[in-house]
Amino acid sequence: MKLVGIVGTNATQSTNRQLLQYMQRHFADQAGLEICEIVDLPAFNEPEQHVAPAAVQTLSDAISAADGVIFATPEYDHSIPAALKSAIEWLSYTTRPLINKPVMIVGASNGSLGTSRAQAHLRQILEAPELKALVMPNVEYLLGHSLQAFDANGDLVDADKRHELDQAFNEFVAFVGLTEKLTPTETFFEQSRQFSWSQITNGEDL
Template identity: 50%
Template sequence: MKHYIGIAGTNSKASTNLKLMQYVKKHFNKDVDVELVDISSLPVFFKGTADQVPNEALEIAAKIEAADGVIIATPEYDHSIPAVLMNALAWLSYTKRPFIGKPVMIIGASYGTLGASRAQAHLRRILDAPELSALVMPSSEYFLSHSLQAFDENGDLKDEQKVVELENLMKQFNTYIQFAKNVDVTARLNSSQAQYLKVEE
């Protein structure tokens, strides 16, 4: 059974993106193991030395490194991703760089009609940065609009069409995982000798 890390890019316990990740974990539990990690406790990022990286960031990095893939659900704030998600990605690009060569699937929910589409597009660009170099699944989109009304009292999606869309996307991701294993990510090998960055201000 494949093991995925699920990240909800929020620090709100009431976030519909957290509900979406919880739904993914529950709905696909017979096929894949999705482990949700909490990024809300990470301190604000600062450039320092290796011994200044918080343990929380190291623990998350180790989980991502060991996983088959990562699923990120992002809200959209001001046409971009939330600060808490940007903060987490900054720390992770500064540790062992666990996203290098790691397959990633992006999903998102929003209160409005666009389903965090602009934030998802921005997140793709961020994950393509050299220090992250994630293998984001191409030609894949999942936009959950009007997310406050999207879930029932059990936390399940009400719209069967959105369920089918998510199931198809997960099938594609499982296939993409196999493809990604054959991708030669030279950057991962190059970075192995300098796992931590030492920055001089």
């Protein structure tokens, strides 16, 4: 399985980048995770021609080639960073690679809430008509006090948070597998009325 992880900030130092790097190593036997940065993307300026700048096109191509996308977002003023919103606006205005693409949202913050409000806002954004991402429902991963969350090797210190991430990632892998079975005219939300979430996580044939 091929996944893309998007670092949701243009900051040089970021525990959200650390979280994706940990996931890249930790889940290497389950999926290849390519980490993509948004630091080189220009600010969205709504050009008259709906053509993606080169850096945006590179990100779009990576998303298109992936089976699923993981967004790792900080929380700034109860929302996602402006740089991440700008990147998403470029994608929705030009190439739209997130349409029907399975998405998982994670977030790390030095506060105790672990980007809960930013993740809720990002979920709303990604479900907009111009984006139509298939955001995995009922699962979120919130890493609080993130400056103390990693050891010198970049591994998560807290065993409970490791286990929680393992569960969330396994459910995302199942979610990606499910969406691959949908026809082009179907969506996960249309088909989800016909079965329970436990069927997905238990690996039943759908």
